[in-house]
Amino acid sequence: MDVAADVVIVGAGIVGAACARSLARAGARVIVLDRGAAAAATSAHGEGNLLVSDKGPGPELELAQESLRRWAALAEELPDELGPQFPSIEHEAKGGLVVVASESGLDGLRRFAGTQRAAGVEALEVTAGEARELEPDLAPGVLGGVHYPQDAQVQPVAAAEALLASARRAGAVVRTGVEVTGALQGANGRLTGVSTTQGDFPAGAVVVAAGPWSAEVAERLGSRIPVLPRRGMVLVTTPMPQRIRHKVYDGDYFAATQSAGAELQTSAVIESTRGGTVLIGSSREQVGFDDRLRAEVLAQMARRAIAVFPFLAETNVMRSYLGFRPYVPDHLPVIGPDPDRDGLWFATGHEGAGVGLAPATGDLLAAVMLGLEAAVEPAPYAVGRPTLRGHAPGPIGEARL
The missing domain is CATH 3.50.50.60 (FAD/NAD(P)-binding domain)
Known part of the structure; x- marks a missing residue:
């Protein structure tokens, strides 16, 4: 045709x-x-x-800063344009919280946040107590972190x-x-x-x-x-009363996103959905388009998530899934x-x-x-x-x- x-x-x-x-x-x-x-x-x-x-x-x-502005505008434009019968994009400015459990990690995160603030990012340093005001169920070992109010999410x-x-x-x-x-x-x-x-x-x-x-x-x-495929996996818990208020991840996440290695990289990335489930990531590895789930990767992600939110150890996993990201060197x-x-x-x-x-x-x-x-x-x-x-x-x- x-x-x-x-x-x-x-x-x-x-x-x-x-x-x-x-x-x-x-x-x-x-x-x-x-x-x-x-x-x-x-x-x-x-x-x-x-x-x-x-x-x-x-x-x-x-x-990303330009896109954040555009997403906020689209969250208003699209419903007006498409009408109430079209599903919501579920735009939510939930904010992000990066936490660390070591003094060296805290120093590194503070330096990184300082460079971001100079570039116009809202990056608010928080003490251990302030972090727990944002997320009461954080592990006792969390020493502090940085709160990012601009982080958001869509479906x-x-x-x-x-x-x-x-x-x-x-x-x-x-x-x-x-x-x-x-x-x-x-x-x-x-x-x-x-x-x-x-x-x-x-x-x-x-x-x-x-x-x-x-x-x-x-x-x-x-x-x-x-462009190469970079595989990532996610765990999904059964629905529960919402206990995680922000997108929360550990200080290793940024290093994992910037890694050029093909080997497995994992970090704790945890957030709740509107349906009550908790999404747990993340992993990165270059294995071509191999779509087999690896139990050891899921277990590693689970351990890292429990180190941030211990209550997750008592939570049932409902399913897991994987996808491929387009990686450029x-x-x-x-x-x-x-x-x-x-x-x-x-x-x-x-x-x-x-x-x-x-x-x-x-x-x-x-x-x-x-x-x-x-x-x-x-x-x-x-x-x-x-x-x-x-x-x-x-x-x-x-x-x-």
Whole structure:
């Protein structure tokens, strides 16, 4: 089936949805393609975190700060636009609390928080007593921490579906069950659309927003992108009266997010949901797309969570699940045009921060693509940036004419 569009977006997760909304509302004719269901892969296997607490000064924090502002606005805009019959995105400014149980850890956290405050983050140092005022069930060994009032959360699937619904209202078309198999190419070598299992989709530009599968899609379109899957697991308890008020994690979480190693990294990340369950993470490891749950990883996460909230030792686990994050070696998303493949664009590589960074990513991509003013400087997220030297994409083979 041949459908003309200004932009084809490959991937109907939350990043692809945000790109579709921003582009469509700016007047572009947009088609979103996904080989599965919308928001059914990485977006469906996360916790919906909107965080500044885990980001040091720099481009990712700037993108997160812009996205926090955008999410707060979207929490008001989307219900007005979509009506009361559409599910809530469950935006909640619950705040975050990072806790530590050693003096050295406390000193390091204080220094880190100081750099964040200089970059505009609300990072409030708390004593052990103040931490327990925020979270009365903390372990006795907690010596203090930092409270981050700006941290928030959304329900990721509902949020992605709402962004897609908004994009549809602006004229975007969403097609699921459609797998991209190759590139359409003009006489000058420019990418002019995609071939799929459901026919050809000509377009003025193609955006790869396929999360951890972006490298596979890029290769099919004649390019390379250094995105790898990084597996993470989550434990879910049975429902209980809410005893955890914030997103709470230990001081090792930031180091785990910034690790470049393929080996297993775990930290305690604990929060309650509106349904009364408690979500317990987190783990990170590079094992390709191996989707087997590992009991030893779940046990390690459970032990770390109990060290923060001892009452969890008496709580039943209802289920566990895993997902894959799109990892990039320099820990920054890739947003912008492929320098070697005219017509090809990327919005990927957000690792575990895709939900939080989605609105600003969509706005930035649309601004660069359409020549509009961008809210953040695009250069740090460029595909050919110096920090990806040696990993940068490049053309491979020849695409189909």
